[in-house]
Amino acid sequence: MTAVTNLPPAGIGGCTDAPVRFERGQREVFCGLTGIIWLHRKIQDAFFLVVGSRTCAHLIQSAAGVMIFAEPRFATAILEERDLAGMADANDELDRVVGRLLERRPDIKLLFLVGSCPSEVIKLDLGRAAQRLSREFSPRVRVLNYSGSGIETTFTQGEDACLAAMVPELPATEERSLLVVGALADIVEDQFRRIFDQLGIGPVHFLPPRSSRDLPAVGPETRYLLAQPFLADTGKALDDRGCQRLAAPFPLGVEGTMGWLEAAASAWGVTADRFAEATRAPRERAEMALARYRDGLAGKRIFFFPDSQLEIPLARFLAREMGMQLVEVGTPYMHRQHLAHELAMLPSGTALSEGQDVEKQLDRAIEARPDMIVCGLGLANPLEAEGLTTKWSIELLFSPIQGFEQAADLAELFTRPFNRRARLMV
Numbered sequence: 001m002t003a004v005t006n007l008p009p010a011g012i013g014g015c016t017d018a019p020v021r022f023e024r025g026q027r028e029v030f031c032g033l034t035g036i037i038w039l040h041r042k043i044q045d046a047f048f049l050v051v052g053s054r055t056c057a058h059l060i061q062s063a064a065g066v067m068i069f070a071e072p073r074f075a076t077a078i079l080e081e082r083d084l085a086g087m088a089d090a091n092d093e094l095d096r097v098v099g100r101l102l103e104r105r106p107d108i109k110l111l112f113l114v115g116s117c118p119s120e121v122i123k124l125d126l127g128r129a130a131q132r133l134s135r136e137f138s139p140r141v142r143v144l145n146y147s148g149s150g151i152e153t154t155f156t157q158g159e160d161a162c163l164a165a166m167v168p169e170l171p172a173t174e175e176r177s178l179l180v181v182g183a184l185a186d187i188v189e190d191q192f193r194r195i196f197d198q199l200g201i202g203p204v205h206f207l208p209p210r211s212s213r214d215l216p217a218v219g220p221e222t223r224y225l226l227a228q229p230f231l232a233d234t235g236k237a238l239d240d241r242g243c244q245r246l247a248a249p250f251p252l253g254v255e256g257t258m259g260w261l262e263a264a265a266s267a268w269g270v271t272a273d274r275f276a277e278a279t280r281a282p283r284e285r286a287e288m289a290l291a292r293y294r295d296g297l298a299g300k301r302i303f304f305f306p307d308s309q310l311e312i313p314l315a316r317f318l319a320r321e322m323g324m325q326l327v328e329v330g331t332p333y334m335h336r337q338h339l340a341h342e343l344a345m346l347p348s349g350t351a352l353s354e355g356q357d358v359e360k361q362l363d364r365a366i367e368a369r370p371d372m373i374v375c376g377l378g379l380a381n382p383l384e385a386e387g388l389t390t391k392w393s394i395e396l397l398f399s400p401i402q403g404f405e406q407a408a409d410l411a412e413l414f415t416r417p418f419n420r421r422a423r424l425m426v
């Protein structure tokens with residue numbers, strides 16, 4: 001029996017050292033406040049209080065939809081003209097708003113003060129405000145802060161900033177454990193937990209946790225697996241706590257999920273036989289389910305605008321497992337270490353771009369006329385009007401797409417726009 005080894009899989013060329021087109025121009029992306037939409041569902045006793053403008057409130061409200069069954073766990077403390085002009089003490093106002101909120105909502109155990117462009121422009125120090133309010137309301141409520149501002153960030157960085165803000169709060173431990181980092185749907189977490197159990201890997205914790213009372217403990221014996229490719233700051237904060245990242249591809253598609261699990265199996269010395277046994281059934285199910293979508297996607301040309309930072313793992317999955325051709329893979333930011341396995345698995349010669357100059361990129365996309373463009377909401381309609389088929393990248397954050405059982409759902413998400421266009425053409 002041999003132990004599982006976690007080497008980057010043989011690529012079909014690989015793009016580890018491939019040239020990357022860097023662009024610094026106008027960008028078309030949502031801001032980090034967007035992350036509140038999935039984070040507030042995940043941490044069930046947390047509340048996100050955006051300190052921002054009416055624009056921020058509209059963004060969150062329209063992105064989250066109207067919740068009619070439950071009291072919302074996010075809101076905006078709107079900075080009025082008097083605050084922006086420095087005529088009122090915004091800190092006093094904030095303390096009043098938070099006091100009222102916590103009095104009315106005893107279910108809140110973790111409160112995030114979320115900074116925005118306006119709070120940054122008037123240099124409202126939310127870090128100090130969070131400390132002050134934490135002192136006042138602890139131990140009942142812990143108050144943390146992070147920025148979701150759209151100045152120089154992209155929308156998934158909101159989750160990164162939120163999780164990075166939690167890392168200093170995690171208790172210390174010397175115990176060996178596995179930490180899965182990045183918000184996953186509960187159903188996906190449960191599936192992964194079952195596989196880790198079968199592999200004898202544990203204890204396994206997740207960040208963010210479902211309850212703020214279950215913050216995972218970390219220390220030098222913690223090995224962590226990133227479940228999302230946009231967690232640069234969180235990874236660094238965990239490294240600073242002495243934790244060690246397990247290098248792996250991201251768990252998208254069968255191959256990505258196998259590589260991701262292998263990284264943990266290798267660190268825990270799981271034998272190759274045990275690994276094959278534990279993964280055989282879900283892997284085979286996923287392979288069969290994926291086969292249904294391959295004919296519809298194989299050979300189709302796809303172009304990624306930089307938006308979610310999921311682009312490179314998605315491109316790897318679509319090229320290698322679904323046979324799609326990559327015209328251009330744009331990403332807002334490329335963390336070469338975190339993406340090392342992914343880059344090694346991309347077809348050689350893949351055109352990669354980092355950052356954005358939206359006009360130039362639109363010209364390239366329209367000229368290339370790919371079969372599908374993955375982009376943000378703001379670009380989709382103009383591109384559809386050009387007769388191009390688009391996929392909203394934000395949907396990939398709202399849908400469970402990681403792991404074996406979700407591999408076919410991921411492929412289906414890319415099939416749907418073709419079906420929709422085919423129906424429109426009838």
Ligand code: SF4
Pocket residue numbers: 031032033052053055056057059115116117118148149150151
């Ligand atoms: S944080 Fe900035 S970019 Fe985001 S909604 Fe508010 S003003 Fe707009």
